[in-house]
Amino acid sequence: MSKRYLVTGGTGFIGSGLVRKLVHAGNDVRVLDNNSRGTTSRLSDILTDIEIVEADIRDRESVIAASRGIDSILHLAYVNGTEFFYSKPELVLDIAMRGMLNVIDACRVQDIGELVLASSSEVYQSPPVIPTKEDAPLIVPDVMNPRYSYGGGKLACELMAINYGRSGFDRVMIFRPHNVYGPDMGWEHVIPQFALRAKDLTSKQPDGIIPFPILGDGRQTRAFCHIDDFIEGVHKILNKGKHLEIYHVGNPEELSISEVADHVIKCFGREVDVRPAAAPEGETSRRCPDISKLRDLGYNPSVDFADGIATTVKWYSDNAHLSPLKT
Numbered sequence: 028m029s030k031r032y033l034v035t036g037g038t039g040f041i042g043s044g045l046v047r048k049l050v051h052a053g054n055d056v057r058v059l060d061n062n063s064r065g066t067t068s069r070l071s072d073i074l075t076d077i078e079i080v081e082a083d084i085r086d087r088e089s090v091i092a093a094s095r096g097i098d099s100i101l102h103l104a105y106v107n108g109t110e111f112f113y114s115k116p117e118l119v120l121d122i123a124m125r126g127m128l129n130v131i132d133a134c135r136v137q138d139i140g141e142l143v144l145a146s147s148s149e150v151y152q153s154p155p156v157i158p159t160k161e162d163a164p165l166i167v168p169d170v171m172n173p174r175y176s177y178g179g180g181k182l183a184c185e186l187m188a189i190n191y192g193r194s195g196f197d198r199v200m201i202f203r204p205h206n207v208y209g210p211d212m213g214w215e216h217v218i219p220q221f222a223l224r225a226k227d228l229t230s231k232q233p234d235g236i237i238p239f240p241i242l243g244d245g246r247q248t249r250a251f252c253h254i255d256d257f258i259e260g261v262h263k264i265l266n267k268g269k270h271l272e273i274y275h276v277g278n279p280e281e282l283s284i285s286e287v288a289d290h291v292i293k294c295f296g297r298e299v300d301v302r303p304a305a306a307p308e309g310e311t312s313r314r315c316p317d318i319s320k321l322r323d324l325g326y327n328p329s330v331d332f333a334d335g336i337a338t339t340v341k342w343y344s345d346n347a348h349l350s351p352l353k354t
């Protein structure tokens with residue numbers, strides 16, 4: 028059955044993919060985003076099929092107005108990008124807390140029965156069991172470390188979604204993305220930064236092995252999930268997920284950061300010599316989701332990392348001139 032969705036953060040990397048999927052599935056979609064990191068160009072192929080409201084998620088009246096006539100709010104608006112957790116922790120928390128309250132208020136004022144929150148794997152930091160299930164303990168290891176503004180904000184949003192969601196809603200659900208990647212994923216992440224640096228280094232050094240400095244010893248692992256798989260996963264949750272449930276969305280294939288560097292350099296037809304350096308404080312050494320709960324809803328990630336990284340690196344190589352960052 029088709030629905031009327033409001034997607035906050037809908038011009039972002041994940042939000043735009045989700046909006047496209049919902050439109051193609053026959054739903055009506057309205058997007059709320061302030062385009063601080065998102066851009067409507069990501070939705071250029073479906074602009075005539077959707078409504079776009081340019082507003083700040085912290086502006087209560089705008090969020091309530093944008094929620095009029097909506098059946099379901101998918102709340103993704105948030106400050107993403109690891110370096111901002113360190114440099115703008117107050118902004119991260121301001122958008123996290125005011126945004127979440129405004130979205131809940133909008134659901135109540137407009138009598139909206141469904142709320143779906145994008146959380147993060149950063150709510151559980153360094154978990155006791157890996158691969159990690161949804162019931163792992165959530166933790167803020169050190170309030171003094173600005174890094175945890177992001178995970179702490181998400182943790183508080185989860186608490187609010189579940190506890191405010193206990194009454195007055197038909198369905199409140201949380202999904203936790205785990206290292207989603209793909210073309211046009213933003214610039215402040217490891218894969219885009221590796222891709223830009225690899226392009227630069229391989230053009231400056233036309234032959235031989237490429238020396239490649241990385242943060243950490245290279246043995247840290249992450250489980251990367253291609254955006255196409257990820258969107259399928261969230262769509263399964265929207266169709267079949269249950270009230271007050273949390274779902275891990277990812278691909279449990281673990282890769283070390285050295286292996287990621289190797290894949291990226293191979294995309295330029297070259298070999299790499301990874302050079303370790305000190306890791307930023309607060310980095311988790313290993314993270315990998317247990318996705319059996321989502322598999323039970325029919326989810327089965329299928330994009331191989333070697334294929335997914337090739338198209339992603341190509342996008343960054345072709346669009347390096349758009350980068351706001353120095354490599």
Ligand SMILES: NC(=O)c1ccc[n+]([C@@H]2O[C@H](COP(=O)([O-])OP(=O)(O)OC[C@H]3O[C@@H](n4cnc5c(N)ncnc54)[C@H](O)[C@@H]3O)[C@@H](O)[C@H]2O)c1
Pocket residue numbers: 035036037038039040041042059060061062063064065066082083084085102103104105106107108122145146147148203204205206207208212213
């Ligand atoms: N990409 C990942 O691997 C990943 C991992 C864990 C969690 N998440 C979460 O998933 C969601 C989407 O992430 P993404 O990768 O698409 O990031 P993104 O930065 O591309 O998207 C976030 C969107 O929120 C918008 N936004 C930021 N502040 C806003 C404000 N004050 N008012 C209105 N809009 C605002 C941005 O303009 C952007 O379009 C976020 O909640 C993020 O924390 C993503």
